[in-house]
Amino acid sequence: MSASPSPQPPPPQPTLVPATESSPAHSPANTHPDFSLSSLQQFIADSQDPQKSKLDPKPTYPPELHHLALQVAHNIRFQQEWTDIRVHYRPSARTTAAALPRPILSGLPPRRLYVHPDEQIDVLRQQREQGKAGWPDLAAEREWVLPTHLRETWALRRFAEVFDALATVPAEDEGSGLFPAPNGARRPQQSQQSQQQGDDVSKWRRSQPKRLLLSTVDDDSTVVYYIVHDGIVKPRQN
Template sequence: MATPHLKPAMQPSPLQILVGDPAMLSTTHLPSLQALAVQIQYNLQHQHHWTDLRVHTHSPATNELLPRPLLSGLPPQRLYVHPDEQIELLKDAERRRRASQKEGEDKGSLDVKADPEREWILPTRLSEKWTLRRLNDVFSGITLVPPAAETLSKEKDRLANPWRTTKRLVLATVDSDSTVVYYIVHDGVVKPRQN
């Protein structure tokens, strides 16, 4: 006999299903850190249109356990352009614009575009205290560029960016209300960007 005064159970959200999926969690890190990595992965994929997102529990350089799970992925557009590369891209775009004007095509604007690059992502919570030592431990476990997935042969064939000379990662910080803020963090001092 059904009881009409009881409400039906609420269905879990797609994120709750993903975080609760045992196949998504490993036994190498605390479940809270693993769930945080999956939450950031979900946000990057569905809100920011990143592709080829992978969770890393071990260093690709040494195969040792990382201090916490990290992500890697490909953003829809380049996140950081080195200042010297920015100058070269502008010069190249100006040459292309002048050549198109000589051919009779009227292109009044510069078309400057840098191909996206794979990035490391460090999932964190706003309540965590980060020190230079903790960041150094993370940087020690990563490579200059995250390894590409085996299925992306086109990306394997692409030459490495000669302007990328220091390690960097995207610090993904989640607040208690699930707001995510992203910062680019470099390992060491880098030349400031020109606007």
């Protein structure tokens, strides 16, 4: 006869203790929390700190418009290498507008962004008269930057309201500076030299319609820029 094996007792079940505030669960996420902020997030957070920010403490705009302007300012500073970036909450003193529709930026790009066709012809003529070949390095000009989001719907009337509140050329003594200048200077030395070099060609800027750089931000933080004029301009020649 074969003896059948005796039944074995079931193994003891572990006692489960629910995690409470007095006995937290030791998961990796809770043991090593990561509270670090990105450079952009830190920049926006500092702008809301009265002790760190020099901006208007009570901007009369919705927070999303203010944050959108700061996001674009961060992009043109660290991605496009602009300098002397300022945010404007009030219309230009040389206009009669009562208010700005939203915060507007101004700054100095590292190189010229736009050359009018008539100025292009004049520059090439001067190069030929001086016996020089190629295209010279033209001095950069201060530009307006209009922060927008891709989900917004814009019409000509909205653009007209923005242009009516802006001067042809941004004034360097208006607005609030967003980034410290190198070596504690109010303005970068390069921008002062560029302004002096650009005195003889500034007539093209003053005599032409107003222009701005339309910055369009997508949900993935991609920023695309377009040059927009207040009116009809002559097509550029390639």
